[in-house]
Amino acid sequence: MAVPFLDLKAQYLQIKDEIKPEIEDVLETCYYVLGPKVKNFEEKFAALCGVKHCVALSSGTAAVHGMIWATNLPAGSGLITPPNTFTATAEGIVLAGHVPVFVDADPITWNLSPEKTEEFLAGCFSTGKPVDPKTGAVIRGIVGVDLYGQAADYKTLKKIADKYGLSLYEDAAQSHDGSRFGQKTGSFGDVASFSFYPGKNMGAYGEGGAITTDSDEIAARMRTLRDHGSQEKYFYNFIGHNYRMSAFQGAVLGIKTKYIHAWNDNRIAAAARYNSLLADLPVELPVTVDNTRHVFHLYALHTPVRDKLREYLAAKQIGAGLHYPEPLHTQKAYSYLGYSKGDFPVCEKNANENMTLPMFPELTEEQQNEVASAMKEFFKKD
Ligand SMILES: Cc1ncc(COP(=O)(O)O)c(C=O)c1O
Incomplete structure (x- = not known):
């Protein structure tokens, strides 16, 4: 699917x-x-x-x-x-x-x-x-x-x-x-x-x-x-x-102002479902800090094998995104500021390892199960 x-x-x-x-x-x-x-x-x-x-x-x-x-x-x-x-x-x-x-x-x-x-x-x-x-x-x-x-x-x-x-x-x-x-x-x-x-x-x-x-x-x-x-x-x-x-x-x-809270509740529930479905995989799952309503615009996980994983999911027609693949300090547009690769190791890791999974308020359990089983298959093979 x-x-x-x-x-x-x-x-x-x-x-x-x-x-x-x-x-x-x-x-x-x-x-x-x-x-x-x-x-x-x-x-x-x-x-x-x-x-x-x-x-x-x-x-x-x-x-x-x-x-x-x-x-x-x-x-x-x-x-x-x-x-x-x-x-x-x-x-x-x-x-x-x-x-x-x-x-x-x-x-x-x-x-x-x-x-x-x-x-x-x-x-x-x-x-x-x-x-x-x-x-x-x-x-x-x-x-x-x-x-x-x-x-x-x-x-x-x-x-x-x-x-x-x-x-x-x-x-x-x-x-x-x-x-x-x-x-x-x-x-x-x-x-x-x-x-x-x-x-x-x-x-x-x-x-x-x-x-x-x-x-x-x-x-x-x-x-x-x-x-x-x-x-x-x-x-x-x-x-x-x-x-x-x-x-x-x-x-x-x-x-839409009337609906945003309920739509975000759905996103939060979907994120919790991903967290439990993916808990045993060797990936860093997103963390919600205490006393925070994280509204999961994006469900971003991190893994050093994200390019291969993303290709594997794409072959199964599962959409996964990159947010974002290159930090701003190493982009040509900002080169005039004089930064170099290595200046911001956390942001660089974020760029190299992030992958965002399907996430929207209407995402179904069936769709999430499909994403999770494809990811489990990938890590068994990998
Ligand atoms: C963090 C952040 N700031 C600003 C913007 C710019 O918004 P827009 O695309 O509506 O111009 C975006 C949108 O992608 C964003 O994600």
Whole structure:
């Protein structure tokens, strides 16, 4: 039996009777950009994250860029982030006019390591401010990433940020409706960014993103930036962008906000099932740390034989992914920063050994059994 990596159709079929009239409504009202559907979604999503403001945007990349841009740091600031993330995290830093400063991940959660962040910062002092020894950028921020659906350790990162006077950002593109220590993802740090790319836990039917924050100032600035720096039509306070969300996406996401918690419960149950089915295999299974709602955007395991294993699964039409196969510090696009292979051993191991299994809320036990028995066969033969 073939098992797809992702099945977007299964979810659409559940909610299509609600989706179609909402889309029809957008067509009838001709309010295609921002407008009441997007506003309704923003209110619901802010409530879901437990924050005052959600500002809906055109993509998750716009959201990472926007959240950093909206905090108005001096040009050329250094922002600490892990290199084992999707390129948009570091891209957002660069698009906002700053410098990514990479620090290694934690070997259990694969999220930015607070210990290594602290250690790195302690070695960065020259003139009273932390300065990145590689690029000379004054470090003014930390961008955590909730990789695979598990919030980074923001409690510790916040203490470090406060100690060094840094802004704290959360890239929550993979962790809608997650939590840690009772606090929702999207509410850590000064501001957070989300992606609603179709394959995300909460996916639009096209591109979409948002920032969430308790800060009136950051939210107001983001609303202006997303619309060309304008608060009044044809009058511009500063240079902005066109990062407005489509009303069609607002309509879809407004409905999905109701279901995301239950869908994530299904993902969590599926992850627990994988954990028990695969417990005896020689692979590192994902770890959920205490007091955390890891929402399993991706079920990532690690094994040194992952390329062969992935080929074996592909031959049986079982979809397995790589998230991600190459860390950012060794990518050509970031070579100007001067990093080398070997600089971040945990992120490099993550890149070399990760493999992600089929994971979506509608995944059946039968499909999971199929994945597990193919993996057991592989390790018997291997
Ligand atoms: C961690 C992370 N940040 C940012 C993004 C960018 O989101 P988008 O694809 O919506 O631009 C993604 C999406 O893949 C992501 O996984």
